[in-house]
Amino acid sequence: MSSVGTVTPDVHHTSHEEDTGLWSWITTVDHKRIAIMYFVTATVFFFVGGFEALLIRIQLMNPEQNLISPELYNQLFTMHGTTMIFLVAMPMAVAFFNYVVPLQIGARDVAFPRLNALSYWIFLFGGIYLNASFFVGAAPNASWVGYATLTLPEFSPGRNVDFWFIGLSILGVASIVGGVNFITTIINMRAPGMKMMRMPLFTWMTLVTSFLLITAIPVIGVALVFLGFDRLFGTVFFNPAGGGDPVLWQHLFWIFGHPEVYILILPAFGVISDVIPAFSKKPLFGYPIVVYAGILIGFIGWGVWSHHMFTVGLGPIADSFFVAATMIIAIPTGVKIFNWIATMWGGSLQFTTAMLFCVGLVAVFTVGGLSGIMHASAPVNLQQHDSYFVVAHFHYVIVGGAMMGLWAGLYYWFPKVCGRYLDETLGKWHFWTTMIGFNLTFFPMHFSGLFGMPRRIFTYSADLNVDIYNQLSTVGAFIFGLSAIIMTWNLIRSWRSGEPAPANPWGAPHLEWSIPSPPHHYNFPGIPEVRSREPLWDPKERADIEAVTMAEPEREPIMPNPSWVPICLAAAITLAWALVMTGVWWIIILGMLPVLFFTFLWAFEPAFPEGH
Template sequence: MTIKNRHSVFDCRRIFFLIGGLEAILIRIQLWKPLNNFVSADMFNELLTMHGTTMIFLAAMPLLFALMNAIIPLQIGARDVAFPFLNSLGFWTFLFGGLLLNVSWFTGGAPDAGWTSYVPLAGTTYSGDHGVDYYVIGLQIAGIGTLLGGINFMATIINMRAPGMSFMRMPMFTWTVFITSALILFAFPALTVGLAALMFDRLFDANFFNPANGGNTILWEHIFWIFGHPEVYILILPAFGIISEVVCTFSRKRLFGYSSMVFATMLIGFLGFMVWAHHMFTTGLGPVANALFSIATMLIAVPTGIKIFNWIFTMWGGSIRFTTASLFAIGFIPTFVMGGVTGVMLAAAPADFQYHDSYFVVAHFHYVIVGGLIMGIFAGLHYWWPKMFGRMLNETIGKITFVTFFIGFHMTFFVQHFLGLLGMPRRIWTYLDGLGFNGLNLISTIGAILMGIGTVAFLINIVITAAKPRNAADDPWEDGRTLEWAISSPAPEYNFAQTPLVRGYDALWKEKMDGNKGMTPAEPLGSIHMPSPSILPFIMSVGLFIAGFGFMYHNYYIGAAGLIIMFACMVIRSVKDDHGFHIEPDELQGKGVKA
């Protein structure tokens, strides 16, 4: 419940990742043979909906946020994020939103209209139970947390950089997080409105998406994808950043073409808002829209290609160390290229008429999200683990994780391209025999189990590591280039005893090359002001959680009570000044002063 939740709360995010993974494995078990009856048709739709929703909103994004929280202030030489209170609030709303979503399993059925929840299937006429209500309200609550996080990181990066850290000296990870935060800021409110409209339709009989009363179902698709496509870039950009850091450190080389990397990131972010309708080529928007969105989508290949070439040329001529983190980063590159190539294939609308909603699409987006984002997260976790927890992860188990996960991944999803081309639609509960789908589906299921084993190996690694002494060096990889490696592992709660003076890109590397022991401080040693921990964010999120249930079951007293709890907390927060506390210089001495 502290304001600085960044080092302690990793766990629940991983648990959501495990739940999503378990759902995936159940899906694959159902599909291992034709006409299987392992789960019922209803259950299957619940599983596929919750797998998608959980992985995107409750696993991938929060895991990224955890890394961002731990690393961004360190990389820019800041004591903390700009809004520690919002940071904590964002975390708790995410957690309670996710909890609410998953409670649906025990109250008569999880949401079952897909993570896209297309209407009218997601409307009350065709989804009469409360499943989709949980989706709407759970995501709404969790979305607040994400939006707050986006604002927080943007403000932090703009306002809190150490002296000398100009924008064009920021590490690549910080840049990508900056752009991602901007995307969050401009994409999530669209989802907020979409979810609110769907909630009004479901709970209060509004007519946004009800064709019988003049509503328009295509409107939902537009709103969802105006959010949904930027969301994909929200996920992948930080992974690009992680790969950039890891590749540089383990090649002992500066990032090739830094400024073109920054520019490419911005361009991807910008184009991300221009291409949403490529998810709707078969909806019937007409040839002009389809042609324009095809071309816009293909354009994204250019900045993405720039990134790929830059990474390869960063490694070229380098001195490469094959740690687990760098293996994940190097494995990421060809995997992501494949996802990109199928992306260009899908961008061509006439071809997409065939690929759309087939297993080809499933293969494509798992190549970019699992092969891109999750591999990026694995690389980042292995790379920054010592900085976050003060202990090095075991490299042998790490390599086992990489090998099983990497092979399992390609086994699972490579064959799915061909299933799609053979005509297997996505989101199907079962398939008939004699269509040529059997063998490929079996391979895919075995691959999924291998990925599961890889994940379990990673968990074992965490447990084993947690039992070891906390002895990681400040710069455990020895080739750290950025500011986070200038301070002790784990980072103290105030991060930098003295704010460092940044003299160039790759701030720490520059000092190393100039023969300095560490960073030059930019300020004299003085007392450090810290915000007080607060329980209010927790209570506010509980209030929202209660309100969500109240409205869902049409008990407006409870709904109002929940909202009152939340607003009361806002009033208390506004009225009560937080004077925080100070850490005095003599307290810092014992912990080893390092700028």
């Protein structure tokens, strides 16, 4: 019963109503607290990955430098990629799913609160496990795509690749559990009147992303199982001597890997589709088109994986098919961009930091999208593939797209999270240092790539004549690093003493703004009824909704029990996976026993207080 505390519906009340001790965080099943933990953890990993990036940039600042050994460099770039994708961009998006989606659809929590906690703890332990490899000097070093046969024991005899494939498997479990949870939440737990086509775009994109998660992760799961068997039990899936084809790995990896790109970018599209209308004082232009475009991107995203493999030698027919499919995906993406601009067209634009990040995304992501069209053309790809041109491209897409979108969301929803604004002056510093640092880092990479600098190299010949571009990139990277420090400072400062924010500081239209900031732990005292796509913009509807959402509940809503089982089960799962490394059958089977034990505890533990 400890999750039910006293209710203080005071709008400006900043501290949490419940226990705030460490134990309450460890045992929490509240989606909002889990979201905060996701965000903080992802931010910590963002600094880890960013630190790796800066070391990389220092090493590459001048040609033929030897500040970092090749082996360490390979570990750094492998872990930079793995960290930024699996431990930063994805969980950062999941933090927003967690905080925002239940509030946007009028639910008191996600469908499976304990599973939600489990997802988080597995992600945390998986991330720690992956990075622990540094302390035993065996961080993954075969790049984030881990192409066979380089990952086979013959060429990677150390534990490095074991850490990698086991770490990714652990994280995959968290993603699938999360995906199932959000699909169920969104399909099943919407407030009355919240039809699918009334859902805010962010919720929509969360749904599409969740479907991509539950379908794409199993594919890499199989690939990782194969790799594990090849490494530990002598199968020949990727071993050419035994008839196995290393290219199979690439197919499986990219069948997962391309939907993964949309897993990263669609949440950001969702965020800005909500933020732009709020600061334009206009509803989203072409709502159904933007929704369908997002779904279409998710679908076509399944049929384009081989555009990562044009140099592999699949033959002209396959190449042509994947060229066409890839180019087609540019159309719905373009449609989204035009709809965002049209939303702003004729509006009353208020350039808050959140809005600036949206505008920045539209401007910068377009560059990444267009360079993507260049190497979607297979012959051109033969020149640009695995060069710094591609490095420029995907940073424009992932940083300029996914991360910019999430930062927009951060400034937009922060007042809801803690009842205080993020500081706008610092926010603008954050935005401009990001824009300058980011572009200075990655724009010159187009040139180093065009002039023939391959990626994943710890050094390059002075003859290439690309040192100036690399120097610009290095300077840019440090400015970009500074922007992350500004952001963090802003977060800490505003969390403690930011300007208090009301329930709906931006005059935004969706349900999450109808409840106090920060929300009660049960979110909604009563569940409101929704009658339109922008419920809070209709004065009558708004009054009806707030009569429910701002009311003092007669009786505390019953919320699920806190539980320490999720963290234990997550630890057991991580341990079981880690023991796979031994390659000894009986140890692996013994390692499954704690998982079984905690699963039973889980099943028999009452999810709700007695009598419910």
